[in-house]
Amino acid sequence: MSLFFALFFVISIVIFAVSCYSTLGIVRHGLPENRFDNPGKRFNNMLKYGFGQKLLFREPYGNVHFVMFWSFLIFAAADLEMVLRCIFPVFTGISDKVPPVALLFDVAPALTLLAVLIGLARRFFLPPANIKDRSNDVLKMLAVIIILILAYFGSRGALVASGRSLPDYLPLSSFVAGFMANLSPENIDFLASCFLSVPALALLFFAVYVPYNRHMHMVTAIPNSFFRSLEKPSALKAEDFRAGNTFGAGQVNRFTWKDLLDTYSCTECGRCDAVCPAANTGKPLSPKRLVSSIQENLLANAADLKKGRKPSVSLIGEGKASISEEAIWSCTTCAACVESCPVSIEHLSKTVKMRRHLVQMEAKFPEELLGFFENMEQRSNPWGMAPSERTKWHANADVKTFEAGQTEYLFFVGCAGAFDSRARQVTIAFTKLLNAAGVSWGVLGNQEKCCGDSLRKLGNEYVFEQAVNENKKTFADKGVKKIVTHCPHCFNTLKNDYGLEVVHHSELISKLLKEGRLKFKSAANTGKVVFHDPCYLGRHNGMYDQPREIIAMTAGETPSEMGRSRERSFCCGAGGGRMWMEEYTGTRINRARVKEALGEKPGTISVSCPYCLIMFEDGLKDEGAFNDVSVKDIAEMVAERI
Amino acid sequence: MLVVTCIKQVPDTTQVKVDPVTNTLVRDGIPLILNPYDTNALEEALRLKDKYGFRVAVLSMGPPNAELTLRKALALGADEAILISDRAFAGADTLATSNVLACAISKLSEKEEVGFVLCGKQTIDGDTAQVGPGIAVRLGYSQLTFVDRIENIEAGRKTVRVRRKLEGRHEVVESFFPAMISVVREINHLRYPTVPMRLNSKDARVTIWDNKVLGLDPNTVGLKGSPTWVSKIFSPERTKGQILGNGMADPEGTARLLVEKLKEKEVLTF
Ligand SMILES: Cc1cc2nc3c(=O)[nH]c(=O)nc-3n(C[C@H](O)[C@H](O)[C@@H](O)COP(=O)(O)OP(=O)(O)OC[C@H]3O[C@@H](n4cnc5c(N)ncnc54)[C@H](O)[C@@H]3O)c2cc1C
Ligand code: SF4
Ligand code: SF4
Ligand code: SF4
Numbered sequence: 086m087s088l089f090f091a092l093f094f095v096i097s098i099v100i101f102a103v104s105c106y107s108t109l110g111i112v113r114h115g116l117p118e119n120r121f122d123n124p125g126k127r128f129n130n131m132l133k134y135g136f137g138q139k140l141l142f143r144e145p146y147g148n149v150h151f152v153m154f155w156s157f158l159i160f161a162a163a164d165l166e167m168v169l170r171c172i173f174p175v176f177t178g179i180s181d182k183v184p185p186v187a188l189l190f191d192v193a194p195a196l197t198l199l200a201v202l203i204g205l206a207r208r209f210f211l212p213p214a215n216i217k218d219r220s221n222d223v224l225k226m227l228a229v230i231i232i233l234i235l236a237y238f239g240s241r242g243a244l245v246a247s248g249r250s251l252p253d254y255l256p257l258s259s260f261v262a263g264f265m266a267n268l269s270p271e272n273i274d275f276l277a278s279c280f281l282s283v284p285a286l287a288l289l290f291f292a293v294y295v296p297y298n299r300h301m302h303m304v305t306a307i308p309n310s311f312f313r314s315l316e317k318p319s320a321l322k323a324e325d326f327r328a329g330n331t332f333g334a335g336q337v338n339r340f341t342w343k344d345l346l347d348t349y350s351c352t353e354c355g356r357c358d359a360v361c362p363a364a365n366t367g368k369p370l371s372p373k374r375l376v377s378s379i380q381e382n383l384l385a386n387a388a389d390l391k392k393g394r395k396p397s398v399s400l401i402g403e404g405k406a407s408i409s410e411e412a413i414w415s416c417t418t419c420a421a422c423v424e425s426c427p428v429s430i431e432h433l434s435k436t437v438k439m440r441r442h443l444v445q446m447e448a449k450f451p452e453e454l455l456g457f458f459e460n461m462e463q464r465s466n467p468w469g470m471a472p473s474e475r476t477k478w479h480a481n482a483d484v485k486t487f488e489a490g491q492t493e494y495l496f497f498v499g500c501a502g503a504f505d506s507r508a509r510q511v512t513i514a515f516t517k518l519l520n521a522a523g524v525s526w527g528v529l530g531n532q533e534k535c536c537g538d539s540l541r542k543l544g545n546e547y548v549f550e551q552a553v554n555e556n557k558k559t560f561a562d563k564g565v566k567k568i569v570t571h572c573p574h575c576f577n578t579l580k581n582d583y584g585l586e587v588v589h590h591s592e593l594i595s596k597l598l599k600e601g602r603l604k605f606k607s608a609a610n611t612g613k614v615v616f617h618d619p620c621y622l623g624r625h626n627g628m629y630d631q632p633r634e635i636i637a638m639t640a641g642e643t644p645s646e647m648g649r650s651r652e653r654s655f656c657c658g659a660g661g662g663r664m665w666m667e668e669y670t671g672t673r674i675n676r677a678r679v680k681e682a683l684g685e686k687p688g689t690i691s692v693s694c695p696y697c698l699i700m701f702e703d704g705l706k707d708e709g710a711f712n713d714v715s716v717k718d719i720a721e722m723v724a725e726r727i
Numbered sequence: 728m729l730v731v732t733c734i735k736q737v738p739d740t741t742q743v744k745v746d747p748v749t750n751t752l753v754r755d756g757i758p759l760i761l762n763p764y765d766t767n768a769l770e771e772a773l774r775l776k777d778k779y780g781f782r783v784a785v786l787s788m789g790p791p792n793a794e795l796t797l798r799k800a801l802a803l804g805a806d807e808a809i810l811i812s813d814r815a816f817a818g819a820d821t822l823a824t825s826n827v828l829a830c831a832i833s834k835l836s837e838k839e840e841v842g843f844v845l846c847g848k849q850t851i852d853g854d855t856a857q858v859g860p861g862i863a864v865r866l867g868y869s870q871l872t873f874v875d876r877i878e879n880i881e882a883g884r885k886t887v888r889v890r891r892k893l894e895g896r897h898e899v900v901e902s903f904f905p906a907m908i909s910v911v912r913e914i915n916h917l918r919y920p921t922v923p924m925r926l927n928s929k930d931a932r933v934t935i936w937d938n939k940v941l942g943l944d945p946n947t948v949g950l951k952g953s954p955t956w957v958s959k960i961f962s963p964e965r966t967k968g969q970i971l972g973n974g975m976a977d978p979e980g981t982a983r984l985l986v987e988k989l990k991e992k993e994v995l996t997f
């Protein structure tokens with residue numbers, strides 16, 4: 086009998102493994118990418134994000150999920166032990182020898198059962214908004230888990246009843262064993278075999294079922310956390326601009342294998358959609374659907390790929406197995422999706438890869454961008470103003486010129502800070518602070534050129550690379566070592582893409598205030614302050630506290646927080662090159678965010694990014710609140726008091 | 728059939744200043760760009776290529792660094808680029824310029840039938856709008872200026888129908904080709920080059936023709952062949968305007984004042 090089951094079991098395992106392999110094998114058609122580097126750190130990430138479920142703890146039911154996840158893992162180990170013990174009677178397992186393990190193996194499955202039941206109850210009675218359109222096969226899955234656990238207790242109860250396990254540390258199994266007390270050993274054996282066939286059947290069920298639904302994540306989620314990107318979410322790979330090469334992802338096999346593996350890891354939990362500014366304002370972009378559409382496209386092209394042919398179903402376009410151009414252009418690259426995804430999926434870089442294809446291979450993009458690209462190439466700034474205008478603000482400030490070997494900080498003004506009349510005021514305010522604190526600083530004047538942030542996020546890597554080379558040369562010629570800037574886009578780009586030493590003005594100002602190098606002369610006059618985290622300072626660079634410290638010192642109290650702040654801050658709508666595009670569909674992102682800020686009844690909305698400043702002022706005008714609430718950069722708030 | 732597009736590299740005049748002492752243009756450090764009107768001529772030529780399968784040649788007379796602009800045109804899909812560059816051609820006025828360009832076009836027509844010469848309406852540095860018509864007259868081509876739409880080309884009858892944009896009205900005209908067509912900015916917007924196109928154009932060849940190739944009488948080219956000289960360039964003194972009204976302090980009053988003034992000058996008539 087046990088031989089028969091052993092065979093049945095082994096066959097199930099083989100079928101399951103083959104099925105997983107043939108399903109996942111298709112990701113090998115993606116481009117190569119090294120995700121095996123730095124294994125120590127990766128292992129750590131796996132513990133933290135995979136087993137530790139780090140991201141879920143931020144949520145109300147996060148602990149239920151954690152209990153379920155961990156107790157399930159323990160249950161899996163217990164069930165494995167059980168199966169091995171039944172098949173190989175010589176193997177007596179470890180749980181009987183180590184009492185805490187025995188207890189764990191008895192209690193954990195019960196906890197899983199409990200968590201599953203709570204989950205089910207929640208689904209039926211309190212469905213959270215973000216999972217409403219989740220497919221029904223979750224239910225089938227949960228049903229299988231319940232049956233598995235019940236069968237497990239059956240098997241374990243049989244072990245106790247037949248005297249092969251001692252009941253001492255197995256309260257639940259002993260309870261089950263009680264029902265078998267009057268059965269003959271043969272009957273107990275038979276029952277045990279029946280129970281044992283359940284996990285084997287379940288494996289068969291998974292083998293058939295998993296490849297055809299989205300539960301592959303049970304297999305890939307943990308490995309995916311090992312392969313998790315070790316870089317910032319905005320980190321993008323450079324391209325090799327050689328004639329004959331292809332650029333960006335215009336077909337599904339132009340994604341890397343990790344991009345494709347990502348699509349199998351998605352649990353359809355909808356967390357990304359819940360935080361996405363585009364999805365929340367009626368744009369046709371859903372990061373969740375982005376991921377599933379890539380997988381659908383992969384499956385639709387599987388036959389072609391296996392035969393080594395070019396995929397015939399287009400990746401970009403209309404249709405269920407494609408991603409629409411409008412969706413691709415709707416992303417603000419705010420990284421809220423990446424930050425919230427429990428299984429380490431990288432949405433942002435996939436979108437940029439498709440943008441790269443559209444811009445670089447097809448020259449296809451929203452028409453507003455034509456002017457933007459031309460401005461960048463001909464005038465080195467997005468506004469298209471004459472480079473000589475870059476120094477216009479100098480007339481209203483005490484400006485220092487950067488001197489090689491003498492000046493400490495290059496003040497990289499940024500195009501917004503130099504060309505936009507409102508952002509210029511921030512620039513001027515910041516120079517006041519630099520001068521008041523006696524910082525050694527200087528500007529490049531007309532020799533400054535755009536850092537290229539929007540170019541890169543819009544997928545124009547070719548022109549971005551030119552900009553990087555030109556700017557790096559200027560910095561090297563001038564002997565620039567340290568840079569300070571008040572634009573988080575410049576900050577992120579110069580720091581992470583150029584690899585330079587850069588500080589954001591919020592870091593510098595907070596340091597100067599703490600060191601007492603800036604002295605307040607007048608009283609605070611800001612009213613209640615609410616602070617908006619710019620994505621490129623916060624999520625992209627993890628700097629949440631510095632601006633808050635400055636506000637606390639300047640306004641006399643810590644800023645009030647919107648419902649969505651810090652890691653969960655909601656983008657103002659300007660990132661990812663959206664600054665230069667019209668918003669035709671749905672409501673405007675900046676209006677949504679301004680409404681949220683107004684909900685706090687502030688006197689001042691404080692920002693630390695020139696783009697956010699422009700977006701908020703526009704939003705306030707649209708909301709008719711421009712005369713009642715002011716938008717101020719942290720530098721302006723401080724400058725007003727010194 | 729060949730479409731010849733004449734393009735000129737010009738200083739980005741939004742950045743050009745006149746030196747008040749010497750009354751010459753300060754060109755130092757000013758980026759050179761493709762004359763904006765010529766971007767439209769080039770785009771229209773490329774559209775004719777897409778639609779009718781014509782070949783596109785770009786032609787420019789200028790200093791050696793104009794090669795960069797020609798290379799961009801190649802990146803966008805032009806089939807052939809010719810730079811006419813010779814010290815003897817320097818200092819040309821519109822007469823000498825159109826003479827040289829016409830000579831180059833007729834040289835091209837020896838190998839392949841030239842159907843159209845596309846020019847920008849004018850340049851942003853010389854601003855004369857004479858070179859296109861000058862070419863047409865020298866070559867005996869039809870002359871269609873200020874075109875904002877090429878409506879139809881009938882290869883059989885050798886006719887072309889275009890719409891001209893004139894002050895306050897449009898004019899649709901039909902003529903025989905070969906024709907010189909000068910275009911206005913409204914006609915189109917220059918396409919954006921793909922990266923493979925840019926990379927391929929890096930080693931694309933720009934043909935350089937000097938006067939040894941063209942063999943023009945030295946007295947008809949360059950400074951010698953130019954009856955016009957620019958004797959003085961200056962920025963007209965701006966007579967100081969008046970600031971009326973209370974500006975932002977009284978936006979409504981200021982707006983009302985503006986409307987009144989415009990009515991006074993008969994700009995607004997209601
Ligand atoms: C400030 C200034 C003032 C001048 N004033 C005069 C003047 O009053 N009289 C005079 O005769 N000359 C003058 N010149 C010189 C003359 O303008 C140019 O040198 C002449 O070559 C072209 O004339 P344009 O730039 O006005 O071209 P336009 O006639 O305005 O150009 C029309 C089209 O012709 C084509 N084209 C023009 N030049 C070239 C070229 N070099 N290569 C290829 N295609 C071309 C382009 O398609 C262009 O869009 C002046 C030059 C300057 C810089
Ligand atoms: S980066 Fe931001 S805008 Fe783009 S898909 Fe993610 S959440 Fe949405
Ligand atoms: S991509 Fe991540 S966050 Fe979005 S639905 Fe899938 S698992 Fe959830
Ligand atoms: S990213 Fe910086 S340099 Fe680029 S446009 Fe913005 S402000 Fe200017």
